[in-house]
Amino acid sequence: MQKIYIASIFLIGLFLTACQQGDPNTNIDEKEQTTQQEQQADQSVPKKETAKTEEQDNASDGSNDNESAKADDSTNEEDKQKEIDKHIAKVEKSTGLHVVDNPESPEVYVNKQRTLPEGYVPPNLVVPDVSHYSSEGSPKRQLQKVAADALEQLFAEADQQGIGLVAVSGYRSYERQKQIYESAVANKGQEHADKFSARPGTSEHQTGLAMDVASATETAATLLEQSFKQTDAGAWLAENAHNFGFIIRYPEGKNEITGYNYEPWHIRYVGKEIATEIYNKDITLEEYFGYDY
Ligand SMILES: [Zn+2]
Structure with missing residues (x-):
């Protein structure tokens, strides 16, 4: 045991x-x-x-109707936002405006929150060889070379298709915009001026990359009017501008985003790639870059 x-x-x-x-x-x-x-x-x-x-x-030719692609898209959006954040040189203390550091780039973007540097004058201003509304020698005829070349191609193609376009107003200097804005403030008050007139530095026309365009046949009746969209020229421009690197900068129904009412006549050069993406997605430049300011 x-x-x-x-x-x-x-x-x-x-x-x-x-x-x-x-x-x-x-x-x-x-x-x-x-x-x-x-x-x-x-x-x-x-x-x-x-x-x-x-x-x-590859299978869907780049269409974004699946979650993986959407995830990629949002990453791209973040990348774009980071990219554009880099293009702020400083914030102006007196106005709170963000001053961009890439004023010469076709990808520059200014709006009521983002301004060009004070007194900025674009390089390579030239007069595109197209039909102009302004008188000979007017600074309004000018655009940056890259945009002027693209505008010539756009006008030539329109002409081939029987569409008559006229260039109305391109480059506008900081000084000229300052006069316009200050005169609006003096006459109508600050609030009204801010609604209808751009502060100096915040007008796209100062970049030398924007042009107001009119119909050659219905010029007087639709000049800088929303009815321009109903003309053959306005309709053609809306559908074809992106093929030449231009966007309709202030589209219909997007004024909450752009800060401006619909301007079917105001085209802005951004290059073919961005213009085509913005056209295909039916978005604004603000939305393309992320729309924070
Ligand atoms: Zn304009």
Whole structure:
């Protein structure tokens, strides 16, 4: 009886010793295995998603009706926002306006929150070889070279299709805009002036990348009027400007976003790629860049 008792204790002792030696090793093995699996899983998820997104993009020709592509889109939006945030040189203390640091770029964007540097004059101002409404020698005829070249192509194509366009007003200097704005403040008060006139530095015309366009046949009746959209010239411009790198900068129903009422006559050069994306998605330049300010 005593022998059995001692043998039992011995066996239990052996068993416990084995357990103590075995358990920690087993736990470490399990942990290592789990960690490796997690790492593999962590690495494999993005790879799979990337591959899936690429396949879907190729299959759908870039249309964005799936979640992976949407996720990519929002990342792109964030990237764009970061990109544009870089283009603020400083915030003006007196006005709270953000001063852009890329005034010469076709991708510059100014609005009622974002201004060109004080006194900015664009480089390479030239007069495009198109039909003009303003008198010979007027500074209004000018555009930055890159926009002037694109405007010539746009007008030539319109002409080929039997559409007559006239260039009304392009470049406007900081000084000229200052006069217009200050005269509006003096005559109608600050609030009214801010609604209908751009503060100096915030007008797109000062970039040398914007042109107001009119119909050659219905000029007087629809000059700088929303009814321009109903003319053949206005309708053609809305559908074709992007092919030459221009956007309708202040589209209909977007004044809450752009800060301006619908201006079917005001086209802005941004380059073909951005213009085509903005046209296809039916968005504004503010929305393209992220619309924070
Ligand atoms: Zn304009």
